Amino acid sequence: MSHTPRLWTVLSCSLLVASLGAGATACGSEDDPLSARPYDAGDQVVFNQKPGSRPVDPDRPLEVxxxxxxxxxTDVTAVDTHGRRLAGELSADGDRWHSTAxxxxxxxxxxxxxxxxGDGAPGQRTATFETTPAKKLVRAEFGPEAGTYGVGQPVTAELSEPVKDKAARAVIERALVVESSPRVDGAWYWVDDKKLHYRPKEYWPANATVSVRSNLEGVRVSDHLYGAAAKPLRLTIGDRVEVTTDAASHQLTFKRNGEVVNTIPVTTGKPGFSTRNGIKVVLGKEYYVRMRGTTVGIAEGSSDSYDLPVYYATRVTWSxxxxxxxxxxxxxxxxxxxxHGCTGMSTSNAAWFYENIREGDVVQVVNSIGDDMDNFGNGYGDWNLPWKKWREGSALLSGTQDGHTPADTARLRPEV
Structure with missing residues (x-):
């Protein structure tokens, strides 16, 4: 078989056109979208796209x-700027390769x-081309802020554009990568069209590290919608702190790494203002909060009215x-x-609790006559969903969506 310069010219020009949609100028021009050095090619290599201007349209598949x-x-590999390999399929006879993504x-x-x-002699050709930037992007912003958190802290992702289609949601999930050491079994849950939460099957292991990153940049999510770059996130998990408040026995039990380190007498919500049952995650700590009954609908001057300075306050719901x-x-x-709904204790006990609790720690209320904690919308009630139900909120792990609608975001108001 002849390996003449003419074959290189044909190959070079066809690669200029390759998957480029907008094509090249004269072969060998500095404006060519593809460039490569000569190699020993057997037969003519052509691409499916017609000539045009560069860069190429990413909506058109690549075909060789x-x-x-x-x-x-024998093989075609196409790797982008971020090291992601373009999936493709080679025909059985080796005459055609086309991208499948x-x-x-x-x-x-x-x-x-x-x-x-025909004699088995190998040939190779390496070339490059660029794709046009997307006009409409969806960005993901991870939360919480980098730092050290308790074992109950979910990872969040807030999207800049709503994503409703299940196939598009699956693309998003595949690109949002959560890795932990030690490794855990976890999943994303679509709280709504723009917000996702990630949690493990069980609480994070104590002293784990959690890394969150996005491979979404440039990825096609749906028609004309592509992913944008996202800032990565790294979290450190502290001790396994689990707090249980028994509204019936009026006792709070504080456990660290499986051992009870303190038991505190408390009072919780009275009838009509009962504390919510369920697992909550610490949202933050405030040394001083002014709490007023009017913020929760209690008329000023009524028997339940209050206006109090409150110290050593650990928040567990947004409401x-x-x-x-x-x-x-x-x-x-x-x-x-x-x-009126909060868990109260002496000042000395509250100071101890305040110093030993951190954001992301788990606080569970049992045996209250009140309602259950919302799963979403009033803090992190994520852990109240069984793992099977949690998986149903994933576009990748569930055959159908469960139709869950999160509660509206509650007003920021104190309850005492």
Whole structure:
């Protein structure tokens, strides 16, 4: 088989056109979208796209065909700027290779075509081309902020554009990567069209590290919608702190790494203001909070009205449920529930709790006569969903969506 300069010219020009949609100028021009050094090619290599201007349209698939002679394509690899390999399929006879996934937008691809002639002699061609940037992007912002958290802290992803289609959601999930050491079994849950939460099957292991990153940049999510770059996130998990408040026995039990380190007498919500049952995650700590009954609908001057300075306040819901110092109810702590929804304790006990709790730690209320904690919308109630139900909120792990609609975001208001 002849390996003449003319074959290189044909190959070079056809690669200029390759998957480029907008094509090249004269072969060998500095404006060519593909460039490569000569190699020993068996037969003519052509691409499916017609000539045009560069860069190429990422909505058009890449196709490589070998025509004439008795050679064959043995392999084609196309890797983009971020090291992502473009999936493709080679025909059984080696005459044709085509991409089976959408090209990324706004990236440079390096394409390597391996061939062999009728005598088995290998040939190789390496070329590059760029794709046009996307006009409409969806961005993901991860949360919480980098730092150290408790074992109950979910990872969040807030999207800049709503994504409703299940196939598009699956693309998003595949690209949002959560890795932990030690490794855990976890999944994303679509809280709504723009917000996702990620949690493990069980609480994070104590002292774990969690890394979150996105491979979404340039990836086609749906028609005309592509992913944008995202800032990665790294979290450290602290000790396994689990707090249980028993509203019936009026006792709070504080466990660290499986051992009870403190038991505190408390008071919780009285009838009509009962504390929510369920697992909550600490949202933050405030040394001082002014709590007023009017913020939760209690008329000023009524028998339930209050306006109090509150110290050592640990927030567990956005609607205003705290664990805090309540020196005015010390006589009831350990005996009866007299608060307006919060968990109250002595000032000294509240100071100890405040110093030993951190954001992301788990606080569970049991045996209250009140409603259950919302799964979403009023803090992190994620752990109240069984793992099977959690998986149903994933576009990748569930055959159908469960139709869950999160509660509206509650007002920021204190309850005492």
């Amino acid at each position: 065909t070998l025509k004439g002679g008795d050679g064959r394509i 959408a090209l990324a937008a706004g990236v440079r691809y390096t394409v390597q075509v391996s061939t062999e002639d 205003g449920e705290y664990v805090h110092a309540a020196p005015w109810s010390v006589g009831s702590q350990g005996y009866e529930n007299v608060s």
